[in-house]
Amino acid sequence: MKKNKDKELVGVKEIARRANVSIATVDRVIHNRTGVSVKTKDKINAIIEELNYQPNILARRLASKKILQFAALIPAVSEETDYWEAPLNGIIQAEAEIKPYGINIEKYFFDQNDRSSFVKQAETVLENNVQGVLLAPMFIEESKAFVEACQQRQIPYVFINSDIPNQNSLCYIGPHLYRSGYLGAHLVSFLVNSNDKVLVVNISKEIDTEHHVLRKEEGFRAYFADNKKNNEIIKTDIRETDYLSVKRNLIAVLKDHHIKAIFVTNSRVSFVAHYLQEANIKDIPLVGFDFLKENIGYLKSGVIDFLICQKPQEQGYRGIMALYNFLVHDSVVDKIYFMPIDIITKENYEFYRN
Amino acid sequence: MKKNKDKELVGVKEIARRANVSIATVDRVIHNRTGVSVKTKDKINAIIEELNYQPNILARRLASKKILQFAALIPAVSEETDYWEAPLNGIIQAEAEIKPYGINIEKYFFDQNDRSSFVKQAETVLENNVQGVLLAPMFIEESKAFVEACQQRQIPYVFINSDIPNQNSLCYIGPHLYRSGYLGAHLVSFLVNSNDKVLVVNISKEIDTEHHVLRKEEGFRAYFADNKKNNEIIKTDIRETDYLSVKRNLIAVLKDHHIKAIFVTNSRVSFVAHYLQEANIKDIPLVGFDFLKENIGYLKSGVIDFLICQKPQEQGYRGIMALYNFLVHDSVVDKIYFMPIDIITKENYEFYRN
DNA sequence: CTGAAAGCGCTTACAG
DNA sequence: CTGAAAGCGCTTACAG
Secondary structure (H helix, E strand, C coil): CCCCCCCCCCCHHHHHHHHCCCHHHHHHHHCCCCCCCHHHHHHHHHHHHHHCCCCCHHHHHHHCCCCEEEEEEEECCCCCCCCCHHHHHHHHHHHHHHHHHCEEEEEEEECCCCHHHHHHHHHHHHHCCCCEEEECCCCHHHHHHHHHHHHHCCCCEEEECCCCCCCCCCEEEECCHHHHHHHHHHHHHHHCCCCCEEEEEEECCCCCCCHHHHHHHHHHHHHHHHCCCCCCEEEEEECCCCHHHHHHHHHHHHHHCCEEEEEECCCCHHHHHHHHHHCCCCCCCEEEECCCHHHHHHHHCCCCCEEEECCHHHHHHHHHHHHHHHHCCCCCCCCEEECCCEEECCCCHHHCCC | CCCCCCCCCCCHHHHHHHHCCCHHHHHHHHCCCCCCCHHHHHHHHHHHHHHCCCCCHHHHHHHCCCCEEEEEEEECCCCCCCCCHHHHHHHHHHHHHHHHHCEEEEEEEECCCCHHHHHHHHHHHHHCCCCEEEECCCCHHHHHHHHHHHHHCCCCEEEECCCCCCCCCCEEEECCHHHHHHHHHHHHHHHCCCCCEEEEEEECCCCCCCHHHHHHHHHHHHHHHHCCCCCCEEEEEECCCCHHHHHHHHHHHHHHCCEEEEEECCCCHHHHHHHHHHCCCCCCCEEEECCCHHHHHHHHCCCCCEEEECCHHHHHHHHHHHHHHHHHCCCCCCCEEECCCEEECCCCHHHCCC
16 A cells, blocks of 8 residues: 555655665765765665656755855846846846845956956856856857857856857757848838838947848748748948937938838837937837837837837846756756747837836 | 845854754744744844845755645637647746756646636636645636635736736736737728728627737727727728638628728738638738737748737746746735837748747 | 765654 | 753765
């Protein structure tokens, strides 16, 4: 009438009894520590298997006073953009949730416009003996070097916001850039007629290395091609990210072309909105990215028609939880988790959780 | 040099030492049990306050072998609709997550078309001594009676999917129906011109008691009024929910009116899509609700243009977690949590998590 | 290579 | 009204 097989919870004590060893030895086997003869080890493993032993996480974390240290390596919130406030909030939310279970998270901020600040912070992370890392691998080469060092130290790491494929990361959590551009085109197509000219605007200091915006543009164009639309697509790259430069550029393009809709490939869409408002242009629909305060302002006032957004906060949250689940619960985690591609309009932004 | 104030964790032992009592007494005060003199109780509470004592959840749940029982009282998945599969999955997901912490969830299913099945299941819940309840209060009066019984027994309960205001629920987690109708109108307005006729379709056996669809219709109409649109809004109520009845009804309406877009106020939008496809009508855009398999099929094939969806799975998940956080972590939980109003199209449905 | 024992921070009878 | 002690299922020195 023993019913160990189904629900009755077995613990190290029962395993030890069956194997005729002490619980300390069982513990050694469970944690793959050295100093156990192959024979006992095998015997114990067999019993663990048979009993389908599930360790009690509570007891484990209570007894082991060890505290896990995670590092979060992300861009600082700058005056330029408060985008990174959202992932940070997600990280903080996860932190609050798992702190009771003995996890600490140290945040390391770098300057998006300064590779060396990334390198410096990455070094600090490595010095501070951490058990897991979350990072936004903006700088590809520097990130590769860093994660290689992590790998040598057996520290698992997760990417958020953008991916570097084939890097043995525990997982990537973030957008599918190409598809978000594709969706952008879909939305634009609701706003124009079949032969209208459409403008794509890239605003970034380093457009050529920013795979971000380029992938989105690619997706955008693909939509029109795939659906055999006749709309002509005009494109402008703006490498100076101050408002006046954007304005100057737009004035030129809009004079040359009879544009019927504008798609901005990143969060700088507010600059374009600003110009449209200033110039009192009301008949050009505008689609862009990200749930930033300024963008929402223009959404409310009707200058921006759609924002595409990918829950940056949730990316931070999920990134940390992936580390936690992997390290604490031994869970397997999905190698890639694409965030949903959310469509925000004037009528639903109030309910959006970034 | 003692630094209890900031980070050094204090436990019952330290409190007992300072209060000059045993830890058992401290425990009694912490849990508000009887059998402690007012004087000692006050003294201990003062110390707890001063030290900002935070109980160790791990130790607490480990020591107390007590298992919390939650009940989930929701509609069964029927052949009619598999909508409720999603909340159920969310509940199961939450269950997996908190089972290690000693929570068990029993599911009680009732028939959406049969109030008495709800009543019967509700009674069973009350017999089975549970510590928390999640329910979908579809049947208003019966639900009120049930939650009153819960309240008498001091059992906290949360509503998902639809709300009954002023019922002292721990919280409501679900859509803002009016606003989702409002958004539906916004989307429809992208698809029609200024004087086009628009059709609203309600499909439900009990339209008049279903506040659901009525609230959405209200929001839909409000959008057109608020934005001073001239579109005429035609409406049809379909009370027989089989395909042939829907078809017959649509044929009649579409003959009488030159309809330019259709808005269906619930997940039955697939019936309308079915008809449009069958009749080879391609120039009437269609907007409806819910991420159901059939609906997605029509979204893919372009018959449905937009689906509005409110993460039913997450509703189930969050509902359970609200109970857990309240009961286990003593957290305060938001009285109302409106789900985001998601817009699904052909181009982003693949990334949607229901 | 292995085991006995203390301890993690609580809760739970039990005794008075 | 109060306290001493055992125990929850693990981990961690320490001893051999």
